[in-house]
Amino acid sequence: MLNIDDVAHLCRRAGFGASDAEVRFLAAEHATLASLVDALLADARLAAAPVYATPPPDVSPPSCVGVEPYFETQALGRWVLDRMAQSRFVLSFVTTNGVRKKKKRKKLLKQRAAEEAANRHQPHPLREKMTLFWHGLLVSSLDKDLVYCHHSTLRKQNLLFRDRALGDFGALLSATSIDPAMLYYLDNWISTASNPNENYGRELLELFSLGVGNYAHDDVIAASRAGTGYTILPATGVDPIFYGPAHDYGDKTFFARTGNWDLVGNAGGQGTLDLVEHLVTAGGAGAIAARTLARLLWQFFAHFTPSAALVDELAAAALASGRVNVRDALRAVFTHAEFYASATRTGKVRNPVEFVVGLLRALALPAPYDAAQRLDVVQYLMSDMGIQLFHQPNVFGWWRRPETRWVHVPGFQAKQLTAGYLAVVATQNAAHALRSWVRGTPESALDAMFGALGAPQAAASQVRARGVQLMNDLRAAGADETTLAIRVFQFAAASPPAQMA
Amino acid sequence: MLNRELTRRRFLQALGASGAAGALAGLLPEQLLALARPLPAGEPILVSLYLGGGLDAAHLLVPTGANDYGHYVDQRGALAVSLASTLPLTADASLNAVMPRLHARAQAGEVAFVRGVDLLGANGFDPLSHFDKTDYVMSGRSSPGGPSGVWARWADTQPDNPLLLSTVSFGVPRMFAGGVKAQATSLPASLDYALGAGSTQDERLLAAALSDVAGFYSANPAALEARAAQTGKFAIEVASDLSSVYPGVQPGESSLGRNLNVIASLVNANLTGTRVYATVLGGFDTHENQRYDLEQKLLPDLDASLEAFFGSLADPQQVVVMVWTEFGRRPQANVSGTDHGAANDVIVIGPRVAGGVYGRQPSFDPLQLDVNRNLRGSTAFESVYAELIDAFLGGDSRTVLGGAFAPVGFLR
Secondary structure, three states: OOOHHHHHHHHHHHOOOOOHHHHHHHHHHOOOHHHHHHHHHOOHHHHOOOOOOOOOOOOOOOOOOOOOHHHHHHHHHHHHHHHHHHOOOOOOOOOOOOOOOHHHHHHHHHHHHHHHHHOOOOOOHHHHHHHHHHHHHOOOOOOOHHHHHOOHHHHHHHHHHHHOOOOEHHHHHHHHHOOHHHHHHOOHHHOOOOOOOHHHHHHHHHOOOOOOOOOOHHHHHHHHHHOOOEEEOOOOOOOEEEOHHHOOOOOEEEOOEEEEEEOOOOOOOOOEEEHHHHHHEOOOOHHHHHHHHHHHHHHHHOOOOOOHHHHHHHHHHHOOOOEOEHHHHHHHHHHOHHHHOHHHHOOOEOOHHHHHHHHHHHHOOOOOOEOOOOEOHHHHHHHHHOOOOOOOOOOOOOOOOOHHHHOOHHHHHHHHHHHHHHHHHHHOOOOOHHHHHOOOOHHHHHHHHHHHHOOOOOOOHHHHHHHHHHHHHHHHOOOOHHHHHHHHHHHHHHOHHHHEO | OOOHHHHHHHHHHHHHHHOOOOOOOOOOOOHHHHHOOOOOOOOOEEEEEEEOOOOOHHHHEEEOOOOOHHHHHHHHHHHOOOHHHEEEEEOOEEEEOOOHHHHHHHHOOOEEEEEEEEOOOOOOOOOOOHHHHHHHHHHOOOOOOOOOOHHHHHHHOOOOOOOOEEEEOOOOOHHHOOOOOOOEEEEOOOOOOOOOOOOOHHHHHHHHHHHHHHHHHOOOOOOHHHHHHHHHHHHHHHHHHHOOOOOOOOOOOOHHHHHHHHHHHHHHHOOOOOOEEEEEEOOOOOOOOHHHHHHHHHHHHHHHHHHHHHHHOOOHHHEEEEEEOOOOEOOOOOOOOOOEOOOEEEEEEOOOEOOEEEOOOOOOOHHHOOOOOOOOOOEEHHHHHHHHHHHHHOOOHHHHHOOOOOOOOOEO
């Protein structure tokens, strides 16, 4: 039996939280955190390609000319938000806890496997979370016109991140290097032997793998030359191709080795050296890339300031196979004692995506869309919180900044307004749980809301008491049920306990 | 960008119709104003406008000197700005014709172009990285020397005011962060429907409750949870005290136009005591499609927004705008764009500015370029800061910059 708080913490950070029932089930099933983490990572949903009950929206025509395509592109953001909000760690509550008899146990496990198989379309929280990680690291953004004009490429890129979310880092980096949205976003599609463009080569080394100080400008030039010829089929505008005549087959010196470097090793030619492969293997620069990835994973899942020793330890695990492996790195993160330490638990604020997903889960709502007005209020307000999905402001990943990045005046206003808007949507349903919560005592209403919001610590007693007072004040002022539901929910959602990750 | 202005109007309409919105007028205690400090008449105010991504200044201020233009055209090829597309300024510099309003203001003697500005003797970071370079420019340092921002260090020498440094739609950037005193804040582009701005009773009760919560976290004010609580209280005060002076959304307003409009309204209202404002316009990382992006979108937006800004100020004499970017672009063009460069121009605008072109134009001659084949700077970024501090804002630039830097001379 594991500590309930540890399991709840793991579910919040590795996913988007879990219900009490899920947490209790997982705690009872496992004797150690290592066993729980291994079981989560061994989930059949992570072993195979994802199954989509609802495929991602095939958004409108690949053209900039049209009326307000901005609204159409938000459909993909809603699909992603819904996947996150619907994700579940536990697909079956069949428990083997306390069952000693082998035969009985086997039967129960079989029954559990059947239930899990029947629910395979339920998104796995860690795959969703890692897809968000890559969305914020390997950036391609609609704010660039060419991506915007070909926004179906972002749908494809998001599926690529999902498929390869938890595997070999090199395989993901190779696929991303020749992914159409990335080819457009960092201009590699236009890079040719006679006119190499340094945008992708630089960010591949600076932001995606090694980090500033671990390469020279000449390495950037070599990487850029190695990527020439990887472009997009003009006839469709959305399909990747390799165009040999534009590729630079000449000798390039990359990390002091001279040869026919090629970005992903596919161009052929004598003695081709695979550049991305060099970045991710122990024989190349893999030790540096492993440290970068380890630091970033810790910052994304735990807190922003890992010690150098901790990064080294995690990096060693990431590179244990000789190649940088995401799953190996994640296991090291989630099983590390420091991951469960107090400084980690209090060291993270929900980023805008986590905050909004938390609201959607609390109210069991799909990401709303006002079709009559063609308006996506929630995603609109997310930009005031600091990030709107698929509209990353620049190539520097949006979550790669200290936690205080999410604590500011416009963000607070956007958060309380989003909570209010979603509460309005929820209360339009006369049978919604939010209405029943405020029919009871103020104490039970506040507990129900903080519970549904998955606030990490039980709301501090003073905060809860102030919420109770608010509800009493509103009642005394003659507020109707709808107003009560909206205002008390806004209080809970915008209060500090519900902003913490 | 991309129909965001239309989205905002549509958003406000829809929200009004949904019933989630309150009415107007500030009703909370005026604690914020008690902390802030209205400025004496004419007190100088700096507006820092960061062009994110690295503007190709040569595309804006074209080097037309006899020794320059030929090399510029050789390097840039088809991307070079033709003389016919420029408005003449001096014997060796002309302004891109897509900026007629800035040109008129320059003709009136209110615009200083400082050429060849860079972090000279830079070391310890990657000068071609957007993020590394921006951090160091914002720090006002050419080498690693601590994470604090140049305006945060200046603010440390000024009277306390939580709104002394204010951004609009820009978070709290490095140049405002890391000071000893917490004097920087980030303001929204709109306070429509902000909590604290409404007047219905239920909204007032909610605002009071969320404000009170901040008091529960005083034991450990540095904790993230406490900061979230304090920020909520502060946001409610901001909405309460400033919503009446925030401008309404204008038809056709760009996001830069909107942000500058908010700044002009705050300057005119003189409630916050803000001495340095900052905002940002992104999109200048023109590795490709440079001519279209600059000439059809970004520079016309900049031109119109700056003109509208000065037109909105009650006392333009009070204000100087510093337009800057992290680096220029590589002299040799790609097919349709330019890679990361080095030395670049800073533009300083306002009635207090002694208009003209300052600094040496970096040569586009291939033999004169640096080791990365980029332009060589001759004016230290710190010199621009030093002049703005010593000759405009007030304070001692040597304290802020950790050394003495010769002023450029662009202020009257």
